[in-house]
Amino acid sequence: MTRKKFSGLISVAALAGALLMGGTATAEDKVGFIYVGPIGDHGWTYRHELGRQAVQEEFGDKVKTSFVESVKESSSEPVIRQMAADGYKLIFTTSFGFMNPTLKVAKQFPDVKFEHATGYKRADNVSTYSARFYEGRYVVGKIAGKMTKSNVIGYIGSFPIPEVVRGINAMTLAARSVNPDVTVKVAWVNTWYDPGKESDAAKALIDQGADIILQHTDSPAPLQVAENRGVWAVGQASDMAKFAPKAQLTAIIDNWDGYYIDRTRAVLDGTWKSQDVWGGFKSGMVELAPYNEAIPEDVVALAQETRKGIEDGSILPFAGPFNKQDGSVGAAEGSALDDGTLLGMNWYVEGVEGQLPK
């Protein structure tokens, strides 16, 4: 999941920041964070920043945390290297595009531990971590299936990559499990972030009969549209209720706090090992914002039950039987898709309209 934020603050400024904060060497262990966007983006980077604050709070004087924000993916290498050279013990690089720079710097600093978000390349001192946001979408799908009156759910897609397709499919399977008449319309906007275009897409979907809007894009604009038009919507990455107090059913929230604390502790204890984590509800990486009070009690109960089922493993979002959009078998009765299939998912399930762009 790459996050492209075209920030005006270019790496020069970021590098200067890194130099400044590396100035004082103390006995405490230093933990660094590199962000692709500004900490005030109200979404992706903001959630990572909250994770950093949680680490600082947990360990108090024992660690010193710092961050560099708005680091362009293409020029991140010197920023990462500067941190490593300044004696940071653990560095989190929090965007897909930081993958190769992280690996490159990690090779030069074998004693520094690196944690790279959403990537797939690892080394002895580089771990990767990501979150199973589709679990959140599955719970949201149950709510959406129950709440829709028009039986049409609108979904704003960014780019047709497995991460996004997986979310659409998980939501569709859940919605149709409680309401087989549901169809899902998808509008691809070809951007992670363009408030205007995202709101246009939301309007188009609503005009085509959707009464619930989901999004896999970063701005709260679609929620504003939903609020104005009197339909439901689901927030993305963080709680967006203040943009749509009436319309937001819930929001799928990224929560890195626990993971960041665990990994920092592992470094302090000397137990840190390279690993690959793909955590969901159970790990705490995926959370849901408070349910809208307008959701009937039985639907809230269903959502809670579903979430619990996913946490204890009794519910697998991609368990069969279900069909792909073309009518072929997606997963047979009694089987469920494995992680490999999920990571490469490039087809719609039955119930999604339109053709997946290739």
Place this chain on the structure above:
Amino acid sequence: MSGFDWIVPVILTIITAATPLVFAGIGELVTEKSGVLNLGVEGMMLVGAVSGFITALVTGNYFLAVAAAALAGAVMAFLFGVLTLSLMANQVATGLSLTLFGVGLSALMGQEFVGEPVSALGKLDIVGLSDLPFIGPILFAQDALVYLSFVMVALVSWFLYKTKAGLILRAVGDSHNAAHSIGYPVIAIRYLAVMFGGAMSGIGGAYLSLAYTPMWAENMTAGRGWIALALIVFATWKPGLVLVGAYMFGGITILQLHAQAAGLNVPSQILSMLPYLATVLVLVLISKDESRIRKHAPACIGKIFHPAA
């Protein structure tokens, strides 16, 4: 959906998508007609968007907000003027820097305001007419800025082609030496044209942050400034065609989203690039027809004016 019910909402969405382009386009048109190429439209729009948003949030007064946006855009443009007109810096390089500067400056100004919602600019219902079927909601129930965008196009068209001042402005754009030799203050006129362009870009940006998606988020113009620049070439520097082009560019975006939502199999990536393809096509076509360029394109565009001693 049955019948033609779907047409009205589609047109309404197209209007909101086109309005920022109309403002930025018509402003930059005047700038270019005076012989100056300002590529900083995107940056001026962003600074306008954030200034308008902050003013609306703090004062609650949308008139002030739009005025602040226009002023902010004009100040940015003035800066551009100082560099290119007085200090004679290269216009292309300065314009590009102005965009980069605007992106950063607006982010800095808006830092404290990310995630603050404001209520959308109100619609002006024209009593009696807004209830008309079909044309009512389209023609008579828009927000003030939409009406203003049409007024500005008409005004600019009238100014450029029906007034003496407009004739002088075009003369400056077509031959600054000739205009200078008969005593017109080339630099002063260009300053005014550049600042008018900035003010319009600022209002275009404010339309985004106040009406289109009433909020502030970094880089929320997402490339619309560049579309506005392409639009002017597409319109072969004619005000009326800027309007047509803006609605066409907006319309393509909206229609492709509707087509997708309706489940039609449209390649969204190709439709996303259609506005630019259309611009390239027009460029090719007008390059073939010299007389059309000569008639409307300002001959001195981008050229630095050195006042003859």
